[in-house]
Amino acid sequence: MSYIAMNRFKIRPGRTADFEDIWKSRESKLKELKGFREFRLLKGPETEGHTLYSSHVLWDSREDFEAWTxxxxxxxxxxxxxxxxxxxxxxxxxxxxxxxTVLHEA
Ligand code: HEM
Incomplete structure (x- = not known):
């Protein structure tokens, strides 16, 4: 069953563009990896003090994710x-x- 690995980041006020630029300009290696399906950088709510982001990766399996780490x-x-x-x-x-993943409907 597929596996989703997420990392939540709290970004300082006024620094969201800098954070997004780091990701946009990175040299991604994910496509070289077995079991990699999809990557997303997600922007969440802005609360007092920070903006929430999450990196979200869909893998074929937990084993594939662990091998990548x-x-x-x-x-x-x-x-x-x-x-x-x-x-x-x-x-x-x-x-x-x-x-x-426990259930998947598309
Ligand atoms: C469980 C641990 C972690 C996971 C699963 C994870 C996940 C990821 C993924 C999927 C990428 C994109 C890699 C690519 O495109 O080839 C990435 C890059 C990145 N990660 Fe992590 N990460 C982890 C730990 C950390 C930590 C501790 C930090 C602390 C700052 C961090 C900050 C970043 C940043 C800023 C990038 C953008 C690449 C760059 O800096 O050039 N990650 N991470």
Whole structure:
């Protein structure tokens, strides 16, 4: 059954464009990976103090996702994550959530 891996990011006020640019300009490796189906960067509600975003990836299986987290591609994609110059647009650490698909209707 498919698996959805999501990371929630809280973005500082006024820094949403910077955060989106990081993602738009990244060199994505996802298409090289077994089991990768779809990627989305999702923008959620703006609350007092931050804007919520989520990276959302659909995988064929949890095993495929876990293999990616142990891959060179994962390390390459995170070499600069959170380590760019100046204050990061991201507040604190992202919060990871992984979901097994139970039902799928399309
Ligand atoms: C469970 C752990 C994590 C998962 C599942 C995850 C998921 C992802 C995915 C799917 C990508 C896109 C990779 C590609 O297109 O090839 C990515 C890149 C990125 N991740 Fe993560 N990530 C994790 C940990 C983190 C942490 C701890 C940070 C902390 C700042 C972070 C920040 C970023 C950023 C900013 C990018 C954009 C790439 C770049 O910086 O150039 N991620 N992540």
């Amino acid at each position: 142990k891959s060179q591609q994962f390390r390459d994609s995170h070499r600069n994550a959170g380590k760019r110059e100046g204050e990061s647009p991201i507040m604190g650490h992202p919060q990871f959530e992984g979901f097994e």
